[in-house]
Amino acid sequence: MSGSRNGRRIAVVLFNLGGPDDQASVKPFLFNLFSDPAIIGLPNPFRALLARLISSRRETSAQANYALMGGGSPLLPETRRQGEALTQVLAGLLPGDEVRSFIAMRYWSPLTGQTAAEVAAFAPDEIVLLPLYPQFSTTTTQSSLKAWREAYAGPGVSRAVCCYPEAPGWIEAQADGVRAKLAEAGDRPVRVLFSAHGIPESLIAKKGDPYQEQIETTCAAIAARAGLADGSWSICYQSRVGPMKWLGPSTPEAIAQAGRDGVGVVVAPVAFVSEHIETLVELDIEYAELAHEQGVSPYLRSPAVGVAAPFIRTLADAVVDALPRTGVSPYGPGCRGNWKACPRTCERRAA
Numbered sequence: 001m002s003g004s005r006n007g008r009r010i011a012v013v014l015f016n017l018g019g020p021d022d023q024a025s026v027k028p029f030l031f032n033l034f035s036d037p038a039i040i041g042l043p044n045p046f047r048a049l050l051a052r053l054i055s056s057r058r059e060t061s062a063q064a065n066y067a068l069m070g071g072g073s074p075l076l077p078e079t080r081r082q083g084e085a086l087t088q089v090l091a092g093l094l095p096g097d098e099v100r101s102f103i104a105m106r107y108w109s110p111l112t113g114q115t116a117a118e119v120a121a122f123a124p125d126e127i128v129l130l131p132l133y134p135q136f137s138t139t140t141t142q143s144s145l146k147a148w149r150e151a152y153a154g155p156g157v158s159r160a161v162c163c164y165p166e167a168p169g170w171i172e173a174q175a176d177g178v179r180a181k182l183a184e185a186g187d188r189p190v191r192v193l194f195s196a197h198g199i200p201e202s203l204i205a206k207k208g209d210p211y212q213e214q215i216e217t218t219c220a221a222i223a224a225r226a227g228l229a230d231g232s233w234s235i236c237y238q239s240r241v242g243p244m245k246w247l248g249p250s251t252p253e254a255i256a257q258a259g260r261d262g263v264g265v266v267v268a269p270v271a272f273v274s275e276h277i278e279t280l281v282e283l284d285i286e287y288a289e290l291a292h293e294q295g296v297s298p299y300l301r302s303p304a305v306g307v308a309a310p311f312i313r314t315l316a317d318a319v320v321d322a323l324p325r326t327g328v329s330p331y332g333p334g335c336r337g338n339w340k341a342c343p344r345t346c347e348r349r350a351a
C-alpha cells in the first residue's frame with residue numbers, strides 16, 4: 001500500500017467465484033451457485049427449488065472432490081496472493097495514491113455484500129472492479145458485476161474492467177507455462193489441448209454471451225506466442241454440469257481423440273487464473289486417469305498463471321487503464337459501457 005495526503009484512495013475489488021472452505025460449506029456453496037439466475041434462468045420459486053435439489057444431489061460427490069484438496073478450495077488463499085502481488089505493483093505505478101485490494105467472491109465468503117461494506121468503510125474515491133476471469137461471460141463477470149451494483153452503497157466512482165482475453169502479460173504467462181511443458185515432453189509427440197470451463201451453448205444464442213469467442217481469441221494468441229504449429233493444438237471445454245448441451249468438444253473427448261491419433265497431450269487451462277478444484281482434481285486426477293486408460297502419454301498439464309509476474313502486470317495495467325487520465329492502454333480505446341458493442345472494457349462504468 002502507498003499513501004499520500006493529496007492522492008486518491010483507490011479500492012481494487014478482485015472478483016472470483018469462491019469455493020467452500022471446508023466440507024460443511026460445500027452444500028451451501030452449491031446452493032448459492034445454483035440460485036444465481038445467471039446460472040439457472042428459471043423464475044422463483046422454481047429456481048430455488050431446483051437449487052436445493054441439485055445442491056443436495058451433488059453434495060456427497062463434491063465433498064469427496066474437495067476432500068482430495070484437504071477438505072476445501074484453495075481459491076481464496078490463491079486469490080489473496082494475487083491481491084497482494086497486485087497491490088505491490090500498483091504502489092509503484094500509482095505513487096501518491098493509496099491503493100488497497102479487496103476480494104469479492106460470488107458464491108462463498110468473502111461474499112460480495114461483506115466486501116462492499118469493507119470497501120465503503122475504506123471510503124474510496126475510485127473503485128476498480130477487476131474480474132479474475134480473462135474472458136467475459138454472463139455466468140461469471142456479468143453476474144459478479146450485477147451483484148456488486150446491488151450490494152455497494154458507499155462512496156466513490158466504480159469502474160469495471162470487463163475482460164482481457166489477449167492482454168500481453170496474460171498471454172505471455174500462459175505461453176511460458178505451455179513452453180515449459182513442451183520442453184518436458186521432449187521428443188515425444190504431443191498435442192496442446194487448451195481447456196476452458198464450459199458454459200451451456202444456449203447462452204451464446206440467447207444472451208449473445210461473448211465467452212466462446214474470447215476463449216478462441218485467447219487460445220490463438222497463446223498458440224502464436226508459444227510458436228505452436230497449426231494442427232498441433234485444439235480447444236476443448238471441461239466441467240460440464242447438467243443435461244443441457246454445453247460448448248464442445250469436451251476435454252474428455254479431446255483426450256480420447258489424442259489417444260486415437262497416438263499423441264500425448266499438454267493440457268493448458270485457459271479460463272482460470274489460479275489453481276482450484278477444476279485444475280487440481282478434474283484435470284490432474286480425473287482426466288489424468290482417463291488419459292491413462294486411453295493410452296495417452298505423456299499427459300502433462302501447464303500451471304494456472306497465479307502470481308506470475310507478466311500476469312500480475314497485466315492486471316495492474318488493466319487497473320491503471322480503468323482509472324481516469326492514466327496513460328496509454330494496451331487494451332485499445334475505451335469502451336462506452338456496452339459489452340455487446342465493446343468486447344474489451346465492457347461495463348467500464350458499472351456504478
Ligand SMILES: C=CC1=C(C)c2cc3[nH]c(cc4nc(cc5[nH]c(cc1n2)c(C)c5CCC(=O)O)C(CCC(=O)O)=C4C)c(C)c3C=C
Nearest residue numbers: 017018019020039062073075137139197199241271276277
Ligand atoms: C471461467 C470460469 C468459470 C465459468 C465460465 C463457470 C461456469 C459455470 N460453472 C458451473 C458450475 C460449477 N462451477 C463450480 C466451481 C467453479 N467454477 C469456476 C469457474 C467457472 N465456472 C471456479 C473458479 C470454481 C470454483 C472452484 C473451487 O475450487 O471451488 C462448481 C463446484 C464444483 C463442482 O461441484 O463441480 C459447479 C457446480 C456452471 C453451471 C457454469 C455455467 C453455467
Ligand SMILES: [Fe+2]
Nearest residue numbers: 017197239278
Ligand atoms: Fe464453474
Ligand SMILES: [Fe+2]
Nearest residue numbers: 335342345346
Ligand atoms: Fe467493453
